[in-house]
Amino acid sequence: MYDVIVIGAGPAGLTSALYLKRANKTVLVLESKNYGGQIINANYIENYPGIEKITGFDFATNLYNQVLNLGAEIKFETVIKIEDDKTVITKDNKYKGKAIIIATGALKRKLNLKNEEEFIGKGISYCATCDGNFYKNKIVAVNGGGNTALEDAIYLSNIVSKVYLIHRRNEFRAENKYLEELKNNLM
Numbered sequence: 001m002y003d004v005i006v007i008g009a010g011p012a013g014l015t016s017a018l019y020l021k022r023a024n025k026t027v028l029v030l031e032s033k034n035y036g037g038q039i040i041n042a043n044y045i046e047n048y049p050g051i052e053k054i055t056g057f058d059f060a061t062n063l064y065n066q067v068l069n070l071g072a073e074i075k076f077e078t079v080i081k082i083e084d085d086k087t088v089i090t091k092d093n094k095y096k097g098k099a100i101i102i103a104t105g106a107l108k109r110k111l112n113l114k115n116e117e118e119f120i121g122k123g124i125s126y127c128a129t130c131d132g133n134f135y136k137n138k139i140v141a142v143n144g145g146g147n148t149a150l151e152d153a154i155y156l157s158n159i160v161s162k163v164y165l166i167h168r169r170n171e172f173r174a175e176n177k178y179l180e181e182l183k184n185n186l187m
Contacts, residue, residue, distance in 0.1 A: 007088065036063075145173050
């Protein structure tokens with residue numbers, strides 16, 4: 001039995017494992033794909049305190065190696081379900097833990113454009129605060145009508161020369177505070 005089972009080996013899961021190992025706990029990290037989560041695809045991270053500039057791959061790899069060196073066990077298995085709040089079932093095994101941390105992250109919504117994968121990090125980005133400075137003084141488009149899309153458009157408006165906001169509906173779903181800021185400052 002492990003003290004803690006962490007589901008997900010992105011930055012949140014690996015950071016959890018790091019602090020748990022520093023607290024002398026036995027830790028198992030389960031990840032279905034690759035370590036690093038979405039950040040592994042970032043060309044550069046320039047907004048992390050204490051690190052001036054690092055690739056997403058290097059950041060994720062450094063964190064992964066740090067957790068391994070502290071003695072956490074990391075297995076690449078797909079979690080199917082959790083039973084009795086203590087047992088994690090994967091396709092191949094069952095693991096018991098005194099506690100379970102679910103750090104599965106989020107999935108980016110793709111546009112389903114032709115050749116979209118080819119242009120990720122080369123014109124297509126999924127994180128305005130992460131990548132906004134790469135588009136300084138350029139014309140950009142933000143796709144969506146919810147809080148994140150409007151917040152990103154407002155953020156980018158201070159960096160880029162022009163922001164197009166593309167939305168498939170006739171009205172935005174974002175909270176009023178974002179709509180008001182958009183109307184008052186950007187339209």
